[in-house]
Amino acid sequence: MTSTTNASALSTAELSALDRRTLVHPHTVIGAPAEPLVLDRGEGALLWDTDGRQYIDGTCGLWQCPVGHGRAELAAVAAEQIGRLEFFSSFGDYANAPSIRLADRLLSLAPAGLERVFLTNGGSEGNETAIKLARLAFHHAGSPERTVILARTGGYHGMGGGSLAATGIDGLRSGYGPLLPDVEWLGKPHGIEHGPDATDILVAELERRIEEIGAHRIAAFIGEPVLGVGGMVPPPEGYWPRVQEVLRRHGILLIVDEIVTAFGRTGHWFGSEYFGIEPDMVVLAKGITSGYIPMGAVLLGRRVLDLADGATFLHGFTYNGHPVGAAVALANIDIIERENLLDRARVLGARLRERLDTLTELPHVREVRGVGLMLGIEFDGLPTAPVQAACRADGVVVRGSGASIVLSPPLVITEEQLDTLADVLCRHVAAAAD
Numbered sequence: 001m002t003s004t005t006n007a008s009a010l011s012t013a014e015l016s017a018l019d020r021r022t023l024v025h026p027h028t029v030i031g032a033p034a035e036p037l038v039l040d041r042g043e044g045a046l047l048w049d050t051d052g053r054q055y056i057d058g059t060c061g062l063w064q065c066p067v068g069h070g071r072a073e074l075a076a077v078a079a080e081q082i083g084r085l086e087f088f089s090s091f092g093d094y095a096n097a098p099s100i101r102l103a104d105r106l107l108s109l110a111p112a113g114l115e116r117v118f119l120t121n122g123g124s125e126g127n128e129t130a131i132k133l134a135r136l137a138f139h140h141a142g143s144p145e146r147t148v149i150l151a152r153t154g155g156y157h158g159m160g161g162g163s164l165a166a167t168g169i170d171g172l173r174s175g176y177g178p179l180l181p182d183v184e185w186l187g188k189p190h191g192i193e194h195g196p197d198a199t200d201i202l203v204a205e206l207e208r209r210i211e212e213i214g215a216h217r218i219a220a221f222i223g224e225p226v227l228g229v230g231g232m233v234p235p236p237e238g239y240w241p242r243v244q245e246v247l248r249r250h251g252i253l254l255i256v257d258e259i260v261t262a263f264g265r266t267g268h269w270f271g272s273e274y275f276g277i278e279p280d281m282v283v284l285a286k287g288i289t290s291g292y293i294p295m296g297a298v299l300l301g302r303r304v305l306d307l308a309d310g311a312t313f314l315h316g317f318t319y320n321g322h323p324v325g326a327a328v329a330l331a332n333i334d335i336i337e338r339e340n341l342l343d344r345a346r347v348l349g350a351r352l353r354e355r356l357d358t359l360t361e362l363p364h365v366r367e368v369r370g371v372g373l374m375l376g377i378e379f380d381g382l383p384t385a386p387v388q389a390a391c392r393a394d395g396v397v398v399r400g401s402g403a404s405i406v407l408s409p410p411l412v413i414t415e416e417q418l419d420t421l422a423d424v425l426c427r428h429v430a431a432a433a434d
């Protein structure tokens with residue numbers, strides 16, 4: 001196949017055609033490529049396509065961008081680090097200064113009890129790391145039969161062998177043959193599905209499942225503080241501290257997947273803080289660099305470190321501890337702090353929520369929910385794709401996730417942009433039943 005030499009000189013129509021001839025996008029039908037929206041640049045909460053059309057970013061792509069698009073400061077930090085030391089492996093006894101500083105910074109922000117950091121390149125890799133380490137820790141501590149991972153319906157933990165095995169979303173797991181064995185399921189932690197006693201019901205289910213499986217066989221429980229891909233679903237009141245208590249009583253490690261919830265989205269650095277829990281491992285990605293460079297981390301607590309003390313962790317990916325990612329993460333955290341973005345998530349989240357709550361009067365809206373600046377609107381029996389398409393045609397990017405429209409704009413979105421987003425979305429949600 002001959003290459004198109006100067007792709008930057010192509011028109012939008014040519015780029016689109018070339019995209020469909022050359023790329024397979026994630027989560028698409030092979031052989032039936034969609035017409036892409038070809039994005040060209042971004043600034044704050046705004047995006048522009050290659051035709052110069054402007055969009056308000058209501059999702060941060062995949063929830064990854066608290067500080068907003070187009071920060072020259074982050075580009076400069078990345079360029080400086082690439083010029084100094086672009087990369088060298090951190091396997092074994094090699095290190096680099098940005099990674100060391102980032103680990104220290106993350107631990108200074110993290111929930112109590114987290115004492116070490118394993119750096120990764122993204123979210124799935126972080127969950128693979130946490131799952132493997134939970135199993136290795138018990139193996140090393142003389143309980144090799146503790147291999148079971150408790151996971152929840154509606155949870156999303158990534159696309160790797162282990163992280164997908166622990167993902168409880170219909171459809172995503174099928175067609176790949178056997179996945180990681182010894183994953184056991186719990187119900188979806190969604191209040192509306194269990195009624196006013198939801199927390200009691202879910203905690204009783206957890207106790208029952210532990211009894212059935214045998215605590216001596218269970219290594220860890222994995223969960224997102226707020227289900228993200230599952231539709232921005234916060235758990236029912238009081239759920240997390242009670243789950244933590246049950247797990248601790250049975251010696252089961254708690255892995256909290258904060259890939260979406262950390263770095264301000266809930267109005268706190270970590271969702272664990274918001275829900276008042278102290279996990280044994282916390283998995284981070286996305287907002288750690290605001291997506292400017294792929295990066296992730298697993299924070300490790302005392303219990304797992306004690307269990308695994310002396311074990312050789314034969315695990316790691318080439319680009320772990322990437323100095324450019326670490327340098328950008330540090331500068332990104334500086335921005336979140338300097339611009340008070342945690343407070344902003346709380347204030348803007350409340351403002352958006354007030355607007356969206358009016359939608360609950362519509363017969364086809366089952367629920368409006370969320371925490372901070374991560375919100376979901378669940379439909380009852382209507383597809384979300386037409387609303388997503390209508391919003392995009394009106395210059396607003398939102399995302400359909402299962403039966404829900406999910407929202408997580410950059411935390412720097414202006415009040416005016418947020419109100420426009422709410423106007424456009426509310427109009428199209430209201431019209432969805434027409």
Ligand code: PLP
Binds near residue numbers: 228257258
């Ligand atoms: N966990 C959660 C909660 C996520 O939302 C995602 C991605 O959306 C992942 C894990 C997987 O992360 P990645 O796509 O970086 O591998």
